[in-house]
Amino acid sequence: MPESPYQRVILKLSGESFAPPGQRGISMEEVVHISQQTIRAAALGVEIGIVIGGGNILRGAQFTAGKTGIQEATGHYMGMLATVINGLALQDALESLGAQTRLMTAIKMDGVAEPYIRRRAKRHLEKGRIVIFAAGTGAPFVTTDTAAAQKALELDCDILMKATRVDGVYNDDPEKNPHAVLYERLTYQQVREKELRVMDSTAIAHCMEHDLPILVFNYRQDGNIERAVRGETLGTQVSSAAAAATS
Numbered sequence: 071m072p073e074s075p076y077q078r079v080i081l082k083l084s085g086e087s088f089a090p091p092g093q094r095g096i097s098m099e100e101v102v103h104i105s106q107q108t109i110r111a112a113a114l115g116v117e118i119g120i121v122i123g124g125g126n127i128l129r130g131a132q133f134t135a136g137k138t139g140i141q142e143a144t145g146h147y148m149g150m151l152a153t154v155i156n157g158l159a160l161q162d163a164l165e166s167l168g169a170q171t172r173l174m175t176a177i178k179m180d181g182v183a184e185p186y187i188r189r190r191a192k193r194h195l196e197k198g199r200i201v202i203f204a205a206g207t208g209a210p211f212v213t214t215d216t217a218a219a220q221k222a223l224e225l226d227c228d229i230l231m232k233a234t235r236v237d238g239v240y241n242d243d244p245e246k247n248p249h250a251v252l253y254e255r256l257t258y259q260q261v262r263e264k265e266l267r268v269m270d271s272t273a274i275a276h277c278m279e280h281d282l283p284i285l286v287f288n289y290r291q292d293g294n295i296e297r298a299v300r301g302e303t304l305g306t307q308v309s310s311a312a313a314a315a316t317s
């Protein structure tokens with residue numbers, strides 16, 4: 071029996087997964103920990119592309135809120151560059167553990183990383199390299215969630231796995247409300263109607279339009295990336311009404 075129902079997945083790691091809980095910046099201890107989990111998941115024979123966020127360093131919308139003197143678009147470009155810093159850290163952590171990797175950026179950066187070229191990215195994945203996608207979509211006013219949805223679609227991935235610091239999607243903020251209830255399954259429509267904070271709205275729209283399943287799960291629990299890739303039941307699954315009803 072295959073060890074995973076998936077051939078190729080996109081793993082969306084938020085920048086906060088690189089910082090100790092409640093802190094900002096990069097802790098290589100955290101990066102190595104998440105890299106170990108990712109390598110164990112890749113060992114199941116699944117091709118893994120990682121879209122890395124930058125929120126541990128800077129998010130454009132937050133940074134430019136109020137009168138900071140920085141234009142919002144500039145803030146978003148700063149956020150995209152933050153993801154490249156994280157991408158470099160992740161690449162070295164993965165390689166220090168023996169993984170074959172490539173770092174590709176949506177904003178061209180000669181001397182730092184390869185430019186993102188879809189066919190080349192596919193070849194890297196086919197060869198079993200863990201490919202890190204940084205600089206988001208290369209365009210401002212969206213987040214790396216949208217980049218993850220786009221990469222999952224253009225690279226023919228089976229699923230978008232969004233790693234978060236809570237167990238999945240709840241009806242309220244579980245970090246503030248201890249009675250918040252976890253949804254095990256949701257349709258894209260329910261996510262929109264209930265205005266659940268799964269991913270940014272552009273990302274949800276892409277997934278819904280192309281019927282790309284999303285799994286939201288907790289990266290903090292050791293072994294969860296591997297469990298997610300094995301197709302085990304965990305977190306919250308978001309899919310079309312038909313898929314949600316039959317699964």
Ligand code: UDP
Nearest residue numbers: 085123124125130146149150206207213214
């Ligand atoms: N960003 C952007 N375009 C993109 C991806 C990201 O402008 O395609 C900017 C945006 O300001 C975002 C920041 O980069 O807030 C960092 O990404 P994100 O907030 O997604 O990081 P995460 O929350 O996943 O750590």
